[in-house]
Ligand SMILES: Nc1ncnc2c1ncn2[C@@H]1O[C@H](COP(=O)(O)OP(=O)(O)OP(=O)(O)O)[C@@H](O)[C@H]1O
Ligand SMILES: CCCCCCCCCCCCC/C=C/[C@@H](O)[C@H](CO)NC(=O)CCCCC
């Protein structure tokens with residue numbers, strides 16, 4: 305058991321009219337009500353509070369002149385009782401308080417000191433501790449998409465986030481985007497990245513995608529790496545990214561924080577959290593197409609996205625309408641999926657365990673991959689793909705999904721692949737073969753219940769490092785030859801006729817949904833880059849069952 309660290313300060317201070325023993329160590333601020341009588345009071349509220357120093361947002365001196373100050377709830381609190389004296393005898397600590405469903409709130413407590421010198425000592429000691437936390441950002445570059453989600457981005461930032469950043473002493477350079485890809489291009493070429501400790505995007509998954517495209521591209525160009533070459537190992541980005549959710553799905557925020565709440569996200573940024581994340585690069589014939597961190601979906605999710613883009617004016621409800629429409633349409637697509645299974649790693653897509661804050665699977669697999677990368681640097685002749693052999697599956701699919709993380713979102717709180725990991729260097733490749741509408745509905749509905757969406761005969765899931773997809777009509781002559789041998793000429797010709805858009809109702813191609821953006825190509829080559837970016841987040845926290853044993857209040 306870890307021992308509480310040495311006390312830096314211990315004083316008797318007052319909260320309102322009650323005396324408390326208040327102590328500060330390098331890790332904790334604790335206030336414990338003084339027990340005047342040893343008699344047990346069953347109806348008295350908890351007498352001891354403890355806050356981790358790492359979760360203190362800021363400390364401020366109270367400057368009111370022997371007067372009262374209005375609290376948030378409208379009541380008045382007395383700051384100073386004695387007359388005629390300078391008033392710097394009280395200080396307020398703002399800190400993170402956990403609320404329901406992974407939400408964080410900014411709470412505050414005001415301590416009254418017997419004299420000014422003591423008050424000053426407390427304020428400077430707490431500030432010293434906060435300044436020593438190197439991971440906290442001091443200067444942030446903020447991009448706001450005014451048109452994401454319900455078009456509330458600017459309002460959300462100004463009302464809920466900016467005041468918190470100001471209280472935490474974070475300075476910001478705020479840019480409201482003027483058109484799509486404004487933030488991406490600004491980051492690629494213009495932004496003075498060295499002057500910032502992080503980039504914040506206010507918007508949805510599409511806006512986040514712009515930010516990572518700008519940052520990853522810039523990092524590769526500055527480091528002399530060719531982003532068009534699918535074989536190149538990409539350089540990790542040094543700046544962390546914060547997401548203030550103001551979009552339609554906000555799946556990246558939800559899956560990394562556990563909730564889509566602007567205040568919670570702002571607090572994770574302020575305390576300087578860090579969550580590494582895998583990124584997939586998507587190429588077509590040695591040309592870079594896009595990066596993806598959440599869903600790469602062909603078939604159902606590609607069609608839903610294509611249809612919903614025409615209904616953008618509807619806001620987030622467009623996905624529900626297009627979802628139902630595409631479910632009824634029930635298109636399937638033929639093609640070949642090849643993949644490189646992830647070997648030597650911990651975890652499978654069917655695990656009961658989930659990726660959570662401080663995930664050991666991500667740590668283990670991340671370490672394994674970086675050691676491997678080091679070895680390859682020494683031995684140039686080694687084949688990068690020697691840890692496994694490519695496997696190939698041909699078929700008719702209703703959906704081909706690659707989930708690099710769970711893709712949990714309010715629509716599906718457990719996500720497309722509930723056991724996927726944020727930073728393990730793999731993506732879960734989910735193949736939903738052609739089946740009846742009823743069966744497909746069973747599969748879809750299981751995304752919203754406790755039942756396993758993979759426990760169906762027409763669904764398979766593989767944890768992979770790399771995969772390729774070729775739609776049937778892009779297949780090589782030798783592949784088509786194989787088809788002829790397998791199925792006989794007559795079947796093939798009737799199939800081609802049925803699939804050809806000119807002479808039948810069923811389209812031959814779907815589109816790829818890449819984190820909510822439509823890809824321009826259907827034949828793609830995808831590779832996972834382990835922990836390429838970092839977010840101001842810590843992963844979803846497990847609800848605490850037992851009191852923290854390092855907390856002196858719990859002992
Ligand atoms: N000023 C702007 N005008 C028009 N489009 C913009 C602007 N700034 C950003 N965009 C684009 O708007 C698109 C959607 O933005 P965003 O992701 O913020 O919201 P959303 O699509 O509603 O949410 P989600 O992606 O979570 O479903 C993005 O593709 C982004 O490139
Ligand atoms: C017939 C009804 C069946 C109901 C089934 C519900 C299943 C929900 C699964 C939700 C999966 C979300 C995956 C996230 C993808 C994001 O990268 C992307 C960008 O924001 N969002 C969409 O493409 C938006 C995609 C929205 C799909 C509905």
Ligand SMILES: [Ca+2]
Pocket residue numbers: 582708709724725726727728729730731
């Ligand atoms: Ca992953």
